[in-house]
Amino acid sequence: MDIVIGIDIGGTKTKIGLVDNTGKCHAKTYFRTREFPDLEDYLDKIKAVSDELIQNLGEKVIILGCGIGAPNASSKKGTIENASNLVWKGSVPLLEKLKERMHMPMRIMNDASAAALGEMLFGRAQTISDFIVITLGTGFGAGIVANGQLIDGYDGFAGELGHVDMTIGDGRLTGLGVRGGLEAYVSATGLKRTIMYMLSKYLEDSKFRSIAYNDLHGEEITKAAEEGDIIAQKAFDYTAKIMAQALANFTAFTQPEAFILMGGLTNSGKWIMDPLEKYFNEYLLEVYKGKVKLLESGMDGKTAAICGAAALIWEIEKP
Amino acid sequence: MDIVIGIDIGGTKTKIGLVDNTGKCHAKTYFRTREFPDLEDYLDKIKAVSDELIQNLGEKVIILGCGIGAPNASSKKGTIENASNLVWKGSVPLLEKLKERMHMPMRIMNDASAAALGEMLFGRAQTISDFIVITLGTGFGAGIVANGQLIDGYDGFAGELGHVDMTIGDGRLTGLGVRGGLEAYVSATGLKRTIMYMLSKYLEDSKFRSIAYNDLHGEEITKAAEEGDIIAQKAFDYTAKIMAQALANFTAFTQPEAFILMGGLTNSGKWIMDPLEKYFNEYLLEVYKGKVKLLESGMDGKTAAICGAAALIWEIEKP
Numbered sequence: 166m167d168i169v170i171g172i173d174i175g176g177t178k179t180k181i182g183l184v185d186n187t188g189k190c191h192a193k194t195y196f197r198t199r200e201f202p203d204l205e206d207y208l209d210k211i212k213a214v215s216d217e218l219i220q221n222l223g224e225k226v227i228i229l230g231c232g233i234g235a236p237n238a239s240s241k242k243g244t245i246e247n248a249s250n251l252v253w254k255g256s257v258p259l260l261e262k263l264k265e266r267m268h269m270p271m272r273i274m275n276d277a278s279a280a281a282l283g284e285m286l287f288g289r290a291q292t293i294s295d296f297i298v299i300t301l302g303t304g305f306g307a308g309i310v311a312n313g314q315l316i317d318g319y320d321g322f323a324g325e326l327g328h329v330d331m332t333i334g335d336g337r338l339t340g341l342g343v344r345g346g347l348e349a350y351v352s353a354t355g356l357k358r359t360i361m362y363m364l365s366k367y368l369e370d371s372k373f374r375s376i377a378y379n380d381l382h383g384e385e386i387t388k389a390a391e392e393g394d395i396i397a398q399k400a401f402d403y404t405a406k407i408m409a410q411a412l413a414n415f416t417a418f419t420q421p422e423a424f425i426l427m428g429g430l431t432n433s434g435k436w437i438m439d440p441l442e443k444y445f446n447e448y449l450l451e452v453y454k455g456k457v458k459l460l461e462s463g464m465d466g467k468t469a470a471i472c473g474a475a476a477l478i479w480e481i482e483k484p
Numbered sequence: 485m486d487i488v489i490g491i492d493i494g495g496t497k498t499k500i501g502l503v504d505n506t507g508k509c510h511a512k513t514y515f516r517t518r519e520f521p522d523l524e525d526y527l528d529k530i531k532a533v534s535d536e537l538i539q540n541l542g543e544k545v546i547i548l549g550c551g552i553g554a555p556n557a558s559s560k561k562g563t564i565e566n567a568s569n570l571v572w573k574g575s576v577p578l579l580e581k582l583k584e585r586m587h588m589p590m591r592i593m594n595d596a597s598a599a600a601l602g603e604m605l606f607g608r609a610q611t612i613s614d615f616i617v618i619t620l621g622t623g624f625g626a627g628i629v630a631n632g633q634l635i636d637g638y639d640g641f642a643g644e645l646g647h648v649d650m651t652i653g654d655g656r657l658t659g660l661g662v663r664g665g666l667e668a669y670v671s672a673t674g675l676k677r678t679i680m681y682m683l684s685k686y687l688e689d690s691k692f693r694s695i696a697y698n699d700l701h702g703e704e705i706t707k708a709a710e711e712g713d714i715i716a717q718k719a720f721d722y723t724a725k726i727m728a729q730a731l732a733n734f735t736a737f738t739q740p741e742a743f744i745l746m747g748g749l750t751n752s753g754k755w756i757m758d759p760l761e762k763y764f765n766e767y768l769l770e771v772y773k774g775k776v777k778l779l780e781s782g783m784d785g786k787t788a789a790i791c792g793a794a795a796l797i798w799e800i801e802k803p
Contacts, residue, residue: 237771246771247770247771295637295638309737309738311630311633311635311636311637311642312631312633312635312636314630314631314633316630316631316635316738317630317631317739318614318630318738318739318740319614319739319740319741319775319776320739320775321739322739322771322772323630323737323738323739324736324737324739325736325739325769325771326736326737328736328769329733329736329737330729330732330733330767343769410649413649414648414649415737417643417644417645417647417648418628418642418643418645418648418734418737418738419628419635419637419642419737419738420636420637420638420639420640420641420642420643420644421637421638422638448649450644450647450662451566452556452565452566452641452644453641456638456639457638
């Protein structure tokens with residue numbers, strides 16, 4: 166069996182899996198990224214975990230290569246640059262250093278761009294040539310495909326839409342210090358911040374009046390909305406409205422046939438999707454109305470990031 | 485000599501010219517678009533004017549085809565759709581109807597996208613594969629090139645960036661009814677509107693206190709700024725600041741190597757370019773700083789639109 170190693174480097178977890186040419190993940194594991202503040206140790210760990218996964222598979226496999234998705238990765242330079250969620254600062258020559266340990270074809274890409282490749286090869290976008298994947302995790306990421314090609318940009322940093330300035334009120338700061346930046350509102354973290362904002366703005370009772378910011382998790386906000394918590398419901402509506410405005414603006418850019426949404430926030434289902442759909446159709450220019458779909462990812466949430474990373478190699482190897 | 489007919493359809497003028505494979509315009513003329521409210525008459529006029537230009541050239545030429553740039557044109561459908569600056573309403577099947585009169589290869593495209601093709605074939609972008617052309621005329625247009633390819637979008641309406649919502653203060657309306665839309669600020673019309681705004685906001689004396697809105701022209705605003713008119717200078721600074729914010733946001737989308745600026749507003753030279761450069765570098769995300777050029781068009785302003793339109797055919801015909 167031919168196999169590609171898919172690695173998703175995140176601020177919290179590093180996920181590694183073995184992916185075949187249909188996008189099926191045959192084995193996977195993870196470890197905590199922050200436990201390896203030293204880059205050399207971290208890369209040794211990746212090598213060790215990958216070897217172990219392959220041995221444990223107990224099947225004869227041919228490893229075709231290794232694809233890596235990471236925040237702020239430059240596909241053209243093979244580096245991770247100034248990623249605010251990662252411990253290694255400055256420009257990290259990840260690809261070069263990992264190649265010293267694992268001798269195989271290797272590619273790295275912005276995680277959201279990798280997700281877009283994953284959707285193209287294995288998911289919802291197999292027949293769509295103009296689309297944008299939006300990843301709604303700790304931050305807000307975007308992978309843009311136009312004319313059937315991933316948009317990389319001049320040196321590999323296209324799609325940093327989480328830091329687009331939305332100029333809302335007095336403007337929250339993003340992790341990169343952009344005031345009013347989109348991901349300060351539309352992301353798992355953004356939703357938590359909006360709960361705080363709603364607690365400041367309204368006097369309605371809410372379960373969140375007795376939960377501290379640091380103890381707050383996205384699933385609880387969805388559950389609270391289900392149970393009729395007004396603050397939670399208002400927070401979803403507010404988030405959806407800003408997201409709709411952003412997606413309407415993005416439509417004017419490359420006119421995608423679809424936005425494909427993935428990541429934690431999409432698990433909130435109708436609480437985010439229903440108001441999003443409503444506001445999106447309000448904000449959309451007349452010329453685009455009825456032509457842009459809002460789709461949920463076609464990938465299994467647990468392995469989507471790994472399969473997206475593996476798609477970097479499968480894109481080349483697939484006949 | 486091989487020649488392509490380039491036609492630029494604007495709200496005020498329709499320009500027609502004969503363009504060779506180096507982008508040289510050998511003959512050109514124009515007529516007023518609004519004098520032909522009936523589409524059939526208008527197309528007859530285009531045919532007559534084109535024939536006349538070719539005959540008057542007095543040289544044996546081979547006509548390879550006809551390229552057309554127009555607002556709200558769909559390259560995929562060959563139509564102009566709901567263009568707010570044109571008299572013909574709804575979906576206008578321009579290509580089909582013009583082909584009945586002029587039997588030759590023919591393509592139509594959004595005018596800003598045509599301008600981008602022009603820069604790629606004949607202008608500043610001959611060695612640049614990721615760039616965005618910004619046309620600053622009556623409106624604000626954008627032609628986006630990524631991976632060396634024009635971004636068309638799902639059905640040909642990519643790059644409608646003039647209607648991106650900038651959510652500024654209480655928000656001006658664009659011609660398409662978008663509140664806070666970019667072109668309500670950044671365009672020749674936007675600059676005129678900003679003169680009015682500055683007259684409302686400040687008490688400084690200004691020559692514009694004795695000129696009515698309808699009598700106001702862009703060149704006068706530049707001249708006034710030269711002469712030290714505070715209101716004119718403030719208007720340029722305000723326009724440049726909003727434009728810089730927009731271009732910084734656009735950079736996060738496709739990460740162009742350069743923005744190429746053309747159209748009336750760029751004739752204001754340093755009054756727009758100096759503050760634009762300053763604010764742009766302030767707004768740009770760290771990861772993009774020093775990597776994105778602001779260039780003025782490499783095309784002759786008088787024939788740029790015609791040559792851009794002709795590039796639609798030269799793109800195919802050029803060896």
